[in-house]
Amino acid sequence: MIIFRLQMHMLNGALLALLFPVVNTRLLPFEMEVYYIQHVMLYVVPVYLLRKGGAYTPEPLGNFWWALLSTGLLFLYHFTFLQFLGMITEVNLNNMLCPAVSDPFYGPWYRMWASGHQTLMTMIHGKCVVLLFFCITPVVKYIQDFIRLPTKKLV
Numbered sequence: 659m660i661i662f663r664l665q666m667h668m669l670n671g672a673l674l675a676l677l678f679p680v681v682n683t684r685l686l687p688f689e690m691e692v693y694y695i696q697h698v699m700l701y702v703v704p705v706y707l708l709r710k711g712g713a714y715t716p717e718p719l720g721n722f723w724w725a726l727l728s729t730g731l732l733f734l735y736h737f738t739f740l741q742f743l744g745m746i747t748e749v750n751l752n753n754m755l756c757p758a759v760s761d762p763f764y765g766p767w768y769r770m771w772a773s774g775h776q777t778l779m780t781m782i783h784g785k786c787v788v789l790l791f792f793c794i795t796p797v798v799k800y801i802q803d804f805i806r807l808p809t810k811k812l813v
Contacts (some may be wrong), residue, residue, distance in 0.1 A: 663724045
C-alpha cells in the first residue's frame with residue numbers, strides 16, 4: 659500500500675516523458691517504440707491495480723499527506739543521488755545537469771521552473787489520475803454490461 663500510494667503521485671514523470679519526449683538519442687531499432695511502450699505501461703499498471711482494489715486503494719482526494727511525502731522523496735532523490743551520480747559519470751540523468759532538448763523551459767532558469775512545476779504536478783497529478791479512474795469506471799462497466807453476450811443457451 660505504501661509503495662502504491664507513493665507511486666501514484668510519482669507518475670508525473672511518465673506524463674512529461676510522453677508530452678516532451680527526448681528521443682533524439684534513440685538510434686537502435688525499436689528503441690523509440692520501447693520508450694513509448696514503457697511510459698504508457700507506467701499508467702496501465704496502476705489503473706489495473708486500482709481495478710483490483712484490496713491493498714491497492716488510493717487515499718481520499720482531500721488527503722495530501724502522500725502527495726507531500728512523494729514530493730519530498732522525489733526532490734531528495736533527484737537533488738542528491740541523481741545529481742551526484744550524473745556529475746561523476748557525466749551523464750544527464752533525468753535532465754539534472756542540463757535541460758532536455760524538448761524542455762519548454764529551456765534556459766538558464768530551467769531548474770527553478772522545473773522545481774515549481776514538479777511540485778505542482780506531484781501534488782495534483784496523482785489526484786487527477788484517481789479522479790479520472792473513478793469517473794471512467796462506471797462508464798466502462800456500463801459498456802461491458804451492455805455488450806456482454808448471453809452465457810446461457812437460448813431454446
